[in-house]
Amino acid sequence: MYCGCNKMALSSLNNISxxxxxxxxxxxxxxxxxxEICERADVSRQTFYSLFKSKENIISFELxxxxxxDAQKECSGTRPTVDEISRSFSEYIxxxxxxxRLLEKNNIMYFMQDSLYESLICxxxxxxxxxxxxxxxxxxxxxxxxxxxxxxxxxxxxxxxSLNSYIKNILTKFECHKST
Numbered sequence: 001m002y003c004g005c006n007k008m009a010l011s012s013l014n015n016i017s018x019x020x021x022x023x024x025x026x027x028x029x030x031x032x033x034x035x036e037i038c039e040r041a042d043v044s045r046q047t048f049y050s051l052f053k054s055k056e057n058i059i060s061f062e063l064x065x066x067x068x069x070d071a072q073k074e075c076s077g078t079r080p081t082v083d084e085i086s087r088s089f090s091e092y093i094x095x096x097x098x099x100x101r102l103l104e105k106n107n108i109m110y111f112m113q114d115s116l117y118e119s120l121i122c123x124x125x126x127x128x129x130x131x132x133x134x135x136x137x138x139x140x141x142x143x144x145x146x147x148x149x150x151x152x153x154x155x156x157x158x159x160x161x162s163l164n165s166y167i168k169n170i171l172t173k174f175e176c177h178k179s180t
Contacts, residue, residue, distance in 0.1 A: 002051040013051050013061070015041040020058045021099065029055070029106040059111045062099055086168035093148045094160060101152040109149050116141035143170045 002009055019040035023032045032055065038048050052058055093100065103109050120137035147166050151158050158166075 009051060012041070012043050012047055016043060016048060016051060017058055017062050020055065021062060021102070024102045024106070029108055056111065059103070059108070060115055063096070063112055063115045082168055082171045086164050086171055089144060089167050090160065090164040093151055093163060097152055097155065100148050104149050104152055109145055112148060113141045113145040116144055140170065 002013055004010075016037060020032070020037050023036060023040060034045060034048060034055065037055070037058070038045050041048075052061070100109075100112065103112055117137050120140050121133060144167065147163070147170065151163055
């Protein structure tokens, strides 16, 4: 995925992402082609492939907009508190509710789980054994993704406060496992 500062490229990146989300609202993920995305975004296939590797890459980009917690802060040695992470992730779920709903509808929530795993893995490196770190990150990513999925399925039944509380409980259990 493109990570530069060129304004034209960044504009195309956003156009492609927005066009993809519009298409995802209209049809199944598996039936969306790169050609359709390019046509809707008014970009060439060459531009698409210079910015993204695949449709999956667009999902990662879209998930990382308004990032769920500050992995940079986490990895720089300044650990955010469980309260900060749970608040940030619950706000993220609420702000990305429509997109998460589209992922759930298309049975592709695993993209969110993979993205969370990659973020969490960087945060626990150097604190635990690699195998423990991978297992802990995978379990947390699965739990947090399940909470997000449950939230979009039952929005009317889950308050924002409850959502934050569920996430905090998961993260607290994670902290307990890391200290044992």
